[in-house]
Amino acid sequence: MTTFADERERLLYQALRIRRVEEHIARIYPSDCIQSPVHLSLGQEAVAVGACAPLRAGDRVFGTYRSHAFYLACGGSLREMMAELFGKATGCAGGKAGSMHLTAPEVGFMGSSAVVASTIPNAVGAALAAQRLGTGAITLAVFGDGATEEGVYHESLNFAALHRLPVLFLCENNGLAVHSHRASRQSYDLMHHARGFGITAEHCASGFDPMAVRALVEMAAQALRAGAGPRFIECATYRYAEHVGIGDDHDVGYRSPADCAAWRAHDPLILEAARLERFEAAIAAEIADAVTFAAASPWPEPDALLRDVA
Amino acid sequence: MTTFADERERLLYQALRIRRVEEHIARIYPSDCIQSPVHLSLGQEAVAVGACAPLRAGDRVFGTYRSHAFYLACGGSLREMMAELFGKATGCAGGKAGSMHLTAPEVGFMGSSAVVASTIPNAVGAALAAQRLGTGAITLAVFGDGATEEGVYHESLNFAALHRLPVLFLCENNGLAVHSHRASRQSYDLMHHARGFGITAEHCASGFDPMAVRALVEMAAQALRAGAGPRFIECATYRYAEHVGIGDDHDVGYRSPADCAAWRAHDPLILEAARLERFEAAIAAEIADAVTFAAASPWPEPDALLRDVA
Amino acid sequence: MGLAYRIEESATLVTYRDALWRTMHDALARDPSVIVMGQGVDDHKGIFGSTTGLATTFGATRVFDVPLAEDGMTGVALGAALGGLYPIQTHIRCDFALLAVNQLVNMVAKYRYMFGGRFRVPMLVRTVIGRSWGQGAQHSQSPQALFAHVPGLVVVLPSAADSITATYDALIGEKQVPVISFEHRLLYDVAFRAPASAPEWPLAPLGSILRRRGRDVTVVATSILVLEALRAAEHLARTAGIEVEVIDLHCASHPDREMILGSVARTGRLIVADTSWCAYGVAAEICRLVCEHDPSALRAPVTTIGMAPAPCPTAKTLEDLFYPSLRRLSDEIAALARGTRQHGIELPAEASMADVYKKFKGPF
Amino acid sequence: MGLAYRIEESATLVTYRDALWRTMHDALARDPSVIVMGQGVDDHKGIFGSTTGLATTFGATRVFDVPLAEDGMTGVALGAALGGLYPIQTHIRCDFALLAVNQLVNMVAKYRYMFGGRFRVPMLVRTVIGRSWGQGAQHSQSPQALFAHVPGLVVVLPSAADSITATYDALIGEKQVPVISFEHRLLYDVAFRAPASAPEWPLAPLGSILRRRGRDVTVVATSILVLEALRAAEHLARTAGIEVEVIDLHCASHPDREMILGSVARTGRLIVADTSWCAYGVAAEICRLVCEHDPSALRAPVTTIGMAPAPCPTAKTLEDLFYPSLRRLSDEIAALARGTRQHGIELPAEASMADVYKKFKGPF
Numbered sequence A, B: 001m002t003t004f005a006d007e008r009e010r011l012l013y014q015a016l017r018i019r020r021v022e023e024h025i026a027r028i029y030p031s032d033c034i035q036s037p038v039h040l041s042l043g044q045e046a047v048a049v050g051a052c053a054p055l056r057a058g059d060r061v062f063g064t065y066r067s068h069a070f071y072l073a074c075g076g077s078l079r080e081m082m083a084e085l086f087g088k089a090t091g092c093a094g095g096k097a098g099s100m101h102l103t104a105p106e107v108g109f110m111g112s113s114a115v116v117a118s119t120i121p122n123a124v125g126a127a128l129a130a131q132r133l134g135t136g137a138i139t140l141a142v143f144g145d146g147a148t149e150e151g152v153y154h155e156s157l158n159f160a161a162l163h164r165l166p167v168l169f170l171c172e173n174n175g176l177a178v179h180s181h182r183a184s185r186q187s188y189d190l191m192h193h194a195r196g197f198g199i200t201a202e203h204c205a206s207g208f209d210p211m212a213v214r215a216l217v218e219m220a221a222q223a224l225r226a227g228a229g230p231r232f233i234e235c236a237t238y239r240y241a242e243h244v245g246i247g248d249d250h251d252v253g254y255r256s257p258a259d260c261a262a263w264r265a266h267d268p269l270i271l272e273a274a275r276l277e278r279f280e281a282a283i284a285a286e287i288a289d290a291v292t293f294a295a296a297s298p299w300p301e302p303d304a305l306l307r308d309v310a
Numbered sequence C, D: 001m002g003l004a005y006r007i008e009e010s011a012t013l014v015t016y017r018d019a020l021w022r023t024m025h026d027a028l029a030r031d032p033s034v035i036v037m038g039q040g041v042d043d044h045k046g047i048f049g050s051t052t053g054l055a056t057t058f059g060a061t062r063v064f065d066v067p068l069a070e071d072g073m074t075g076v077a078l079g080a081a082l083g084g085l086y087p088i089q090t091h092i093r094c095d096f097a098l099l100a101v102n103q104l105v106n107m108v109a110k111y112r113y114m115f116g117g118r119f120r121v122p123m124l125v126r127t128v129i130g131r132s133w134g135q136g137a138q139h140s141q142s143p144q145a146l147f148a149h150v151p152g153l154v155v156v157l158p159s160a161a162d163s164i165t166a167t168y169d170a171l172i173g174e175k176q177v178p179v180i181s182f183e184h185r186l187l188y189d190v191a192f193r194a195p196a197s198a199p200e201w202p203l204a205p206l207g208s209i210l211r212r213r214g215r216d217v218t219v220v221a222t223s224i225l226v227l228e229a230l231r232a233a234e235h236l237a238r239t240a241g242i243e244v245e246v247i248d249l250h251c252a253s254h255p256d257r258e259m260i261l262g263s264v265a266r267t268g269r270l271i272v273a274d275t276s277w278c279a280y281g282v283a284a285e286i287c288r289l290v291c292e293h294d295p296s297a298l299r300a301p302v303t304t305i306g307m308a309p310a311p312c313p314t315a316k317t318l319e320d321l322f323y324p325s326l327r328r329l330s331d332e333i334a335a336l337a338r339g340t341r342q343h344g345i346e347l348p349a350e351a352s353m354a355d356v357y358k359k360f361k362g363p364f
């Protein structure tokens, strides 16, 4: 077992692990061993590890197509994730999900959808179940800034607030939906909008800092467990890679390399690289193991095609 | 031509006319000459006549299944409306629309939908067309309080605000969706919510007063024509009849007769009955004429069944 | 087999509405994880009487009104199902389920498969087909084909009290699959002879149901058209000795192929009568089953009966042309059985279907 | 007739993408009321290259990005159409059109009829069928049947550059009907031999298209499966002398009955190959047309080919089983033509369709 000086180091380690996993995915992607689109969270890892840290057994998380980070932060198996990306029978969904539909219900990661905003009401529903069944569990709805434009977001906030459901709406605001900036898509302020439903909203400007995210989520989780009704947290963050795929697209004109540089200047995984160096070898070994596992795993049997339909 | 002492009297006359039309509909409804559900605006007439008063030729209105009042306030033909309710070929839609889908494009009444909130984005689109084509026209999106719960409302406000479209969102807030009170459906304040999109919002507490509604809409219309972006007006109002149908349902428990009495105590059509008496005969004659017209009109020919499909 | 229908009033009969209310009540009573959610489920009208009083009996946390937000509420139901509840969601018109197609098709239908079988989605979406009178284009549709096209959903159209009881009870008990049901508004007031005991329900809750045996013509029908087919069959048996076999499709997503193909093999003559449009609908699907199996079984072209290929108009005169009728059905069966449109068989005199079934009067 | 396909690279050929870009460009240039709206239409990728640069040429008021709000934006497009614009709306995956089913089915399809013909709804919704690789359950659907079931919508599936040009140009010119189009992602890079002149397009823009004449088997195909059918036909003609007639359905809502029924009457053997599920899909609908007309024309059961009855899995091995393939199509045609599965005809060796068509590599 890896040991950590403190909680911050533990979270940085987790973030680093996610980054290295995704960097490795990018590295092997050209070989076509992963035959599925990948939406990388490079730059956004701290949000996931900070947000999942305060969760307990029984709590649930619903994610998006960009969920490598949350899947791993929840404790999803790296081997099963890699095997899933490879389309193998040993994948977390037996090779039917690919990168966009990761799931690990055994650790509360309930699934992720490639249709933007679609899991938000699902998270609200899971919170309804928890409330009605009195489990004491809370649910995290994770989504991007673009997702808030969908009507179902409005419907979800309203219902959650009406029933004071234990759901935390967590927005990863990277300022972009594919190549569109928020200003060309949104006429509202995210926090002000959420507050309009009577939902307490907080902003985390330093989404690069897992401890900052953790602190806000911890507070919110306490309120949720106390039955105080839904919460909203907006985390500023930054996506280093292109929207989908492994490239860097700072040269195509829709965003500037300067913005990227500014974010990197805050990024603890870069700034504290020396201190984190001691974890690198173990992480690399773990990744190598997962890739080996995935590569060596069998393809799904043909009869899986019609299994679990209805 | 009827002449009026002033604009207020003109509007009261219009409201009275609408009321008498709907009362007549209620009277003849049991005979089954109208074979279509009717959602009466009894009690809500002042909103329609006040809101339509400042409109000009070329402006457009999109309504709901509860649109007798707006159809008539826009200047839609009473004969064609009655014939439409009777399912006759001379109806405003040739007998294909019934009460829920009234239309009179010749006076800017663009249509009405039985699917709650569905015409709201249509109104925004018509405003987009007016803006892009530079017609100077404005568009009214009319909807009830319940409609604001639908996701498409959120999407419509956002898009209209983003593009500063000349659309007025006009909410007839009767506090009810069928038998549900707002508190059991909405966690937000309507005006505060609209303002969250940067939309100027006004409230009209005296929705029984056509001049009050008129004044707010007039102001909003000026701003819209000046290109100041969309506006929102919430008009408090009260529905006297049951949600659908001709009955009064104050006895079934979901609302109290006292509320109704309170509203009636403000209703100028009741308070000023004596003064408005002089219009009654002409209105009655006009209604009788429309009913005669409708009754005497032919049914649609069978070949209308497959006409105008696509 | 041949569970009989009676359109009459009697205390010993069970109405469609009563069957609905009973299944809702019993599910709530039996299983604490069951919730009923929908616009107006807790009001005095209670979804045409099918949920009346249940909020009082079982409490507002289990039977509750929802905002106007069909897509969101379907997503909530799915999430609740994943979280351990059994949600029953209602739409007072099935047309409103069209606002929830994203959740139903992209999420509910796929949640189990897409995640490699790691989840189950036990839920029931109850929707009402809106024919009564003057409902118009948006309150009259019957979109079973849209949902049955998509693997992962179970699509049922109960035609009678017995099919509601058997299907809903079994499904809500089993809790494994997402079901969307299309209940017909005009059936709510119809009283059906109750099966004397449970074992009289002879079939799997998701199969098709052989409602009447006959050697001359096979009619595969859905929803209220099952009743119309049975009425036509009785008329034609009585007046012309034509024996019609009536198959109640019941489960549009999982039709009983053997039953249908076996019947067509025997009669050689097929009519499909569905509550929706024929194109890409039940009519098309049944033709596919026959064509893939053995089209030579058909001794004549198939007759398909459904809504006219247009949106629904409101005028009564057009509406009566728009919807299939007993008269039209009888005429088509007679023509197919006799091999000529000049069959000379007297047709049942009838007013429109709405008049026949509508005990209620007035708006909805 | 028989406009030939070539899957090759050459400057004299027209790609599907180029045809799309050209129709978009020309529509904007020709008619100031045309607008193009959709997520990403103005970005550097421009809907897989079909709108690239148009925002610069025609300005941001005519070609613009929209928020993520499919239902709302469809409603906006409808309103804009009523207000005098001709909106072209894009969805980079047709699966996202499922969020707009309310506007498309309840409003767009009905606006003209429901108001007695007092409005027209001139608009085009362009959507992309998402097969490439590992797209999974929600980026791989092909819901033409859902929309073709509903009267009032025109549903097209262009299989080639010529069908895009003819259809889009004519529709955007005529401006009368709401159209939803399903473009296939894998076709974007395919180059088609351009018709030498306009008159070579022999058919109504909404008809079906006879792509190849043949006496032995009729294949009715949609979208990319038209190309697969043509490849299979060439292979079988060359290796076994089997002559396949290939009908490009093109317009799912308005199939050319005469063409299809005439062909089946001649060949007596029918295969339907569609990009979606067979149940309640194109396969079913074509069977309906035949069954209603003259099932005795069929000398053998119909073969239907489509997606496996499941959501789409991502693993390549499963995906290749999930989608119809050239090999499977060839095998089925051969079996039908020879009347036995042991037809002994050599099948084309092939990698999966994605490999064949995919010049692009990587994510989408």
Ligand SMILES: Cc1ncc(C[n+]2csc(CCOP(=O)(O)OP(=O)(O)O)c2C)c(N)n1
Binding pocket: A066, A114, A115, A116, A117, A143, A144, A145, A146, A147, A148, A172, A174, A176, A177, A178, A243, D039, D068, D070, D092, D096, D099
């Ligand atoms: C309903 C829907 N519309 C459009 C898309 C295409 N799309 C995929 S990701 C995306 C951007 C979403 O942005 P955001 O929610 O901010 O998430 P991010 O990618 O930035 O993490 C879009 C438009 C989709 N997948 N689903």
Ligand SMILES: Cc1ncc(C[n+]2csc(CCOP(=O)(O)OP(=O)(O)O)c2C)c(N)n1
Binding pocket: B066, B114, B115, B116, B117, B143, B144, B145, B146, B147, B148, B172, B174, B176, B177, B178, B243, C039, C068, C070, C092, C096, C099
């Ligand atoms: C999308 C949709 N959901 C539900 C309904 C059923 N329904 C008809 S009217 C209505 C209430 C609407 O309330 P509101 O918008 O306040 O308008 P009001 O009837 O009070 O004028 C409902 C729920 C519908 N027609 N459409």
Ligand SMILES: [Mg+2]
Binding pocket: A144, A145, A146, A172, A173, A174, A175, A176, A177, A178
């Ligand atoms: Mg974003």
Ligand SMILES: [Mg+2]
Binding pocket: B144, B145, B146, B172, B173, B174, B175, B176, B177, B178
């Ligand atoms: Mg209201």
